[in-house]
Amino acid sequence: MNRQATTMTLWQAIDALAAQLPFSTQKVGRTLSTTLSDTHAAGGDVFRFFEGTPVRLADGAELARIDLRIKREDASQGFLVLELKGRCVPMAEVRQHYAALELIDVPRGRSLDEASTFAATLGWGRLSFGFTERNPDCLAFVAFDPA
Template identity: 55%
Template structure:
């Protein structure tokens, strides 16, 4: 497992500065290697995964999921699945106060989540809290526009 002395909030800001995403930029910011998952049906997008990464303050990134369009311009899509010390909704609000509820569980599975999204100059940043542990941040998703 790779370790970097960056907080999750510093990592988020560094990744925002890397928009539009590329394999090289994300690898450099997180100190990891991303590999093509060769997912079936990926004619339009390349699916890359990597991790884990241990961050500062007891937070880890269990998995990095980067999706890049194979042809033509597209800024990419990135998800960080988190582990370790639980980050509360209140802690997220201290960093991103302007959040709107964008997804709620439908009661079908503990794998569902509640998500909140910040609309920023470069696109949308979403924070997901899973039904299995709703008090802790489960993922952060970057959706540049």
């Protein structure tokens, strides 16, 4: 698997992406040093789905999957999910960067992939951090949901 590398840490990448709003495949791709391609996913009547190649970050975290969704009708801000692998990013580290987190979703016992999700409400929208049941001590994904 071809992995791109970037000199940014996870936190620098998050800040750089938030500064890119509204999202586009070009901006996200350039920021993360990856190429985003249309997945032509089913249900693509409302959204266009783009996926990026994995990116290794300077701090040892890895963006295993980059999932960008852009509305077809009103090219809104876009919705971006970064799935993480590589080093474990514990909740304590998330809180060092985003102290005011609110629990917005909890697992319902149906799957080890369900997550406890914590969100920070920022000037541009909501930034969410998910910790799955499979590995509850390590950050599994970061989602950008612009207002």
